[in-house]
Amino acid sequence: MTSEPFGDLIDRCRAAEDDLVRRWRADVAASLRGRISEIELDKELREILDAVLSAVASADGADTRSAAYGEVRALLVDLSRGRALQGFSPRETAISVFALKKAVRDSVGTGPEFTAFSDVIDELGLFTFESYAKTREEVISNQAEQLLELATPVVKLWQGVVALPLVGTLDSARAQVVMEKLLQTLVDTGSEYAIIDITGVPAVDTQVAQHLLKTIVAARLMGAECIISGIRPQIAQTIVALGIEFGDIATKATLADALLLALGRIGVDVTAEMSKRGL
Amino acid sequence: MTAQELPISGDADVVRVRQAVRAAAVQAKLSLVDQTKLVTAASELARNTLTYGGGGGALVEQVDNGLRKGVKAVFRDKGPGIADVAQALTDGFTSGSGMGLGLGGARRLVDEFAIETAPGDGTTVTVVKWAR
Numbered sequence: 057m058t059s060e061p062f063g064d065l066i067d068r069c070r071a072a073e074d075d076l077v078r079r080w081r082a083d084v085a086a087s088l089r090g091r092i093s094e095i096e097l098d099k100e101l102r103e104i105l106d107a108v109l110s111a112v113a114s115a116d117g118a119d120t121r122s123a124a125y126g127e128v129r130a131l132l133v134d135l136s137r138g139r140a141l142q143g144f145s146p147r148e149t150a151i152s153v154f155a156l157k158k159a160v161r162d163s164v165g166t167g168p169e170f171t172a173f174s175d176v177i178d179e180l181g182l183f184t185f186e187s188y189a190k191t192r193e194e195v196i197s198n199q200a201e202q203l204l205e206l207a208t209p210v211v212k213l214w215q216g217v218v219a220l221p222l223v224g225t226l227d228s229a230r231a232q233v234v235m236e237k238l239l240q241t242l243v244d245t246g247s248e249y250a251i252i253d254i255t256g257v258p259a260v261d262t263q264v265a266q267h268l269l270k271t272i273v274a275a276r277l278m279g280a281e282c283i284i285s286g287i288r289p290q291i292a293q294t295i296v297a298l299g300i301e302f303g304d305i306a307t308k309a310t311l312a313d314a315l316l317l318a319l320g321r322i323g324v325d326v327t328a329e330m331s332k333r334g335l
Numbered sequence: 336m337t338a339q340e341l342p343i344s345g346d347a348d349v350v351r352v353r354q355a356v357r358a359a360a361v362q363a364k365l366s367l368v369d370q371t372k373l374v375t376a377a378s379e380l381a382r383n384t385l386t387y388g389g390g391g392g393a394l395v396e397q398v399d400n401g402l403r404k405g406v407k408a409v410f411r412d413k414g415p416g417i418a419d420v421a422q423a424l425t426d427g428f429t430s431g432s433g434m435g436l437g438l439g440g441a442r443r444l445v446d447e448f449a450i451e452t453a454p455g456d457g458t459t460v461t462v463v464k465w466a467r
Contacts, residue, residue: 227346259353259371261378262434290371297372298379298440299426 063169066113072163077102080159087151104131120179132184140191149188153181208234210241217249217318223256231267242280249318250275253311255286265300285314338396343384352381352393363397363404365466373464376444379437380410380460388412405465413457
């Protein structure tokens, strides 16, 4: 049964289905530049076309939110998810739907019922774009979470010595995470020394310094000493020019020097071994 | 590279300004130490724009005085302005919760430093670092 606004458009589309899919696939394939195989694309588009034609032919054909469009929506969600995860651009994703309009116009021709059909495609295109954006947002929020976890490892270097290699920008949110993690690790491992390595921090400004100093004071309150390592020449000169004072906090150029200092303070003698190796 | 106009309205923008300044400093062939100094100064000023000026914008551009290349950065906000510039530049003075070293420190990190401000009229800080 064909609903009124679409006239015999659906029947004509069905009759010209092969030609329609061919034109549609050509348009989509041109924009995807061979990143999806023709066979795969053909199958994908045929499924969507079949579902769209069935839905449009149903009693609720004009309403893309109706139950009749359930299958179409599911297929489009699959399509946009796949495209988003494979890194296709919004344009390349949306064209997969919008190109159907052109294919129908070229293959079946326009008529008064084409406007209604065009509205349906527009709605479906918007729907595709929405689910594309949603998938991208999921990807981004997953990455942000992974980054925050990645960014703050506290590693045990020796009995009683832990190291905190900082990489990247130390903003307030990260400084808070770093401090919590360090203090908790100090308790868990019963460590007396913590080495904060800033080799991977691109710029040490007053905010970064302030966060570092607060972390160190907090660690001191818990009975642990902190050593800052990884101060490169340019960072040292910048810190001096800024006028930041680290006071009596031990600082070293490399993590190795800092570890040696910490080992010396807890009474581990490594000098003999090192001289044997010519270090 | 032409001038680059960047908005400053959040922490992420401070990072973006820093990256833009670093890219410009590399292009102008500043030494690693000078790059770091300029980037740090930009970081301080961008954060001041955000924290005390309530947000604003930064303009980063390469400059050339015929003899040397350099990078100029201008930070603008429409905030409350600074009533006493000399006091604001004093080490250890802060109207917020920082260390009070940012503005004075930034001045020591660059070659040219200019500040235009009036109470209620916003603040514009211009810095230039020349390649040696």
